[in-house]
Amino acid sequence: MKNLVSFLSVILLLFSCNAQNAVLSNKNETTGKPKLVVGIVVDQMRYDYLTRFYNKYGAGGFKRMMNEGFNCKNNHFNYVPTYTAPGHASVYTGTTPKYHGIIGNDWYDKDIKKMVYCAGDDTVQAVGAETEDGQMSPHRMKTTTFTDENRLFTQMQGKTIGISIKDRGAILPAGHTANAAYWFYGKDKGYFISSTFYMNTLPKWVNDFNTSNRAAFYLKPWNTLYNIETYTESGSDLNNFEGGFKGKETATFPYDLQVLKDQNGGFDILKATAYGNSIVADFAIAAISGEQLGQDNITDVLTVSFSSTDYVGHNFGVNSKEIEDTYIRLDLDLERFLKALDEKVGKGNYTLFLTADHAAVEVPAYLQSVKIPAGYIDSKAQKAMFSDFMKTKFGTSDLIENVSNNQIFLNRAKLNELHLDLETVQKALVNEIINYEHIDKAYTATSMGTTSFTTGVETLLQKGFNQKRSGDVLYVFDPAFISYGKTGSTHGSSLNYDTHVPLLFYGKGIKHGQTFQKTEITDIAPTMSALLGTSFPSGAIGQPLEFVFE
Template identity: 80%
Template structure:
């Protein structure tokens, strides 16, 4: 009796003293039908957050604005590591973790074991499907952790499907994860086909062959002009300027571009990648995949990972302030509307959930910034690398101590250091002390510091989250803001500064509230949020937290 009384009092104490716990308790029972039939992850390659606000008045009601009006807008969403590249970005979005854990430290990196550069999705053990070239020898084998689509496949006993689609192989492969049913990417050149890898299949499905044999891709080899009168494109700079690259065979980087004429000098069908039409091709293929792969047709949740890459190619070529980038986003908005309408029709409105984000943003063209008196500039990477080598020869009597310099990292020849009976920490520290004296080098750190200290704020914390002990270099360095190792035209990315880290994040559809927040969110929160929505395990390396305030 006494035991029961004490137990009851303790229960009352718990109820009245733990309001936070009570607040999140739900009386709703689990219902498999409450899950979306399809999750669509959309990544816009190189999309700055301010493209939403700069071009807002040019967008229609069915694309970006539909996500704003019906979904949840996280306005202060950032990358929480360096480097902000395509491979690491796509991996981080879907794994919920950073290069420190998932291991995709760049698009390409120097492999310290085999002593040569490797590509993030390259896999010589695979064969191409859909082409006789090496372009399909790909897989996600270098990504160490699971994605939320992997966890969904495991949860559904492999009955929930996963399909990845992109212009870029890495944009299709890394999001789809290790257990995907399929990943498809664009092979341009003389074909204009979508291809895959034997990692997923031995032959392309009939629906892909039908798409490849249709006239869809070839139909975009036409003039690319602005969708609306160019005079109304007041949200971007002059069409004719000194800050853009353009295409071979055309004297100026200005509208219009006759793609059928220019294709011969610009890689055949590859020219489409660097135009707004590349995104349209991806939308066409994704819509075809809904039916071809029978996505979202039962109560087992499927995942469709779509990456629009042409925004990145256009940004690299023409820059973030170009008429070309404005037109690309105006047209992308219409492609998103087409995709959402197809989802409404083929899956059913209320049966699917979408998130949209970017793999990184981009810097304004430094030469343009210089013209308006903002500090910016260019780094001579070759001269810098030679200076590293010369210093090592003077300091340690040999030029063989540096094996590789790439991705703002220096890889030392550890065997040579041991042979010369040098202390690795001393060599790293000496190089840091040298590099920090160079013009336009803002920060430099040793691998020892990254491995042995804990950084919680600033660029140091971002570098540490991007540092993988087995794969990263011996010394990491950071350029001054808006200083890049790149050509004098077009934009690039890779830093931990706001112009590279601040990207959109929308959720909308089944299970999502309508609202917005300026609370800071991070891309590593996306995968745990989708896992929470689906009631599945978080990806095994996830460090992000579910964004409870977006979930209905």
């Protein structure tokens, strides 16, 4: 009898262990949580790139996400300025610069009286290369991201890894608690690097990737993937609206990158080609294995920003053959990235979203050529006019401390010295500059802080206005007027060409569908938090898009 009791005890113990293991192995399935969340941001991607180039895409990239996932077709940024750093921060925090504090890629710091970079941090050092390009962290971002909230929820067991060509595209999405953020250092290296904010040495898998000479592989001719004559969705290859590369007389295909690299920053030339996205995809695929992402029942997050689309757009413009080829090739990179997720994490085990940090305007010179109102602003001449007015009105030009990001910063010490009322000077500036050609609107910081706007550009400006960091006067240019060179595209406004971007959801917990209902960029983070069952990011103002869930 004693032996029988012992035997039954062992059987019960084995059954109990197996039952516990079954519960653990099915934890994600029963809770509906994915093993891995992947956030993809395509830098400077207009919504119409999904539709304009649709027939050139294969079945496994953009089309797979559109045809098997959920497509929010009327997705917009809900603040100004529409720049890279605020865009990435807003996607992942679920709020706007008013709260997260990233008011530009760089901005004038009123306390230390100089420009600061969104991710710059001189308290940390580069890891992977001896360069100031590695002195970066998310310390200027004031609120949490949904990636932070997942780390907190999982007691820091769920990993977060951020990857991009740009440091800010890797750092801000990954949040404050990330295990790592990696960005591309070109020049003479062609390496992915990080900072001591995250680690003291690069992991073996990153060193292996860097020493594999993968970047050197892409220093090759860049030609169109298909016959250039079939690229009917973009303008002529030879035109007056594109920048190009030093060392090549015309901005036309093909580009021999090996020949051109020495005059264009060494490996940095890859950033402004379609191959910049390819090396990011290579690195992201390596990260899945290297970091063992999605290999257990605790949700990990991988953030990937494809930034070369932005460099190409700035250089060649949104209507260029180069942009079309870049998106056709990005589609292939997305296809192999999704296949890698299927193989390494398992189809049905991950959830993914794809969006952009901003869109872009057509090259104004091109718009002028087809009789659409557009043009250019001479910023230096404009600043001189601001100073001249202040000298005439108040007897000194020292009242203006800085002009940047379409904002005027006043010298508060000088105002006090001259016993001038701040609001009076702000209003005087607004009443003056609103008369200037191609300044469409102007507002005081006082009005931004005391008036509750509910419609129009005023609402977007207010959501981008941070009381401690923004300027004393904000102004807006006429539509399609930019302070930029005569070639290439840029962004930053409240107009649809800058705010309308894709939003695709795909994978575990996401149903197939589409909507023209307006969604906002700040809805993404709460949606992912709702999917994961975590707290919303600390400053989130968006709403979960429950109609995307199964």
